[in-house]
Amino acid sequence: MPTDTATHAFKLDEFVPYLVNVLGSRLSNELGAEYGERFGISISEWRVMAHLSQHERVSVREIYRRVEMDKVKVSRAAARLEASGLITKEPSEDDRRLVCLSLTPKGHKVFSEVAELALSFEQRYLDKLSPDEAREFRRLLTIMLG
Numbered sequence: 001m002p003t004d005t006a007t008h009a010f011k012l013d014e015f016v017p018y019l020v021n022v023l024g025s026r027l028s029n030e031l032g033a034e035y036g037e038r039f040g041i042s043i044s045e046w047r048v049m050a051h052l053s054q055h056e057r058v059s060v061r062e063i064y065r066r067v068e069m070d071k072v073k074v075s076r077a078a079a080r081l082e083a084s085g086l087i088t089k090e091p092s093e094d095d096r097r098l099v100c101l102s103l104t105p106k107g108h109k110v111f112s113e114v115a116e117l118a119l120s121f122e123q124r125y126l127d128k129l130s131p132d133e134a135r136e137f138r139r140l141l142t143i144m145l146g
Helices: 004-009 016-039 043-054 060-066 071-083 105-126 131-145
Strands: 087-091 099-103
Touching (some): 043 087, 043 099, 043 105, 060 071
């Protein structure tokens, strides 16, 4: 059973995992609403497209490991993106059990517009910090994610 000292020392509004989770949810939901309304894509689809924008051809397995999404969400997002003509799905040349995804020319064009919106959104939040604080914030996040 927790000690009285631990109970009194615990402050939810100062608890880092809670703060990071709330901030992450808020950012993801607000940004998701913006690109969802404008481009008709979900948060899961955005994450898949964002990863594909950085790599030419990627397996579904690599995406779900990299973007912290379960395999089913990645597969469903990929199916919707393929149906919209934004990505292609092909068997891996190295392992026929794996499916590799790539952005189509239409997908690159849409992602370019989504990325512009995302960068503008990010800047609105970073503008709440000084340039030095923004750099330090990124540095600290990188350390904690490392």
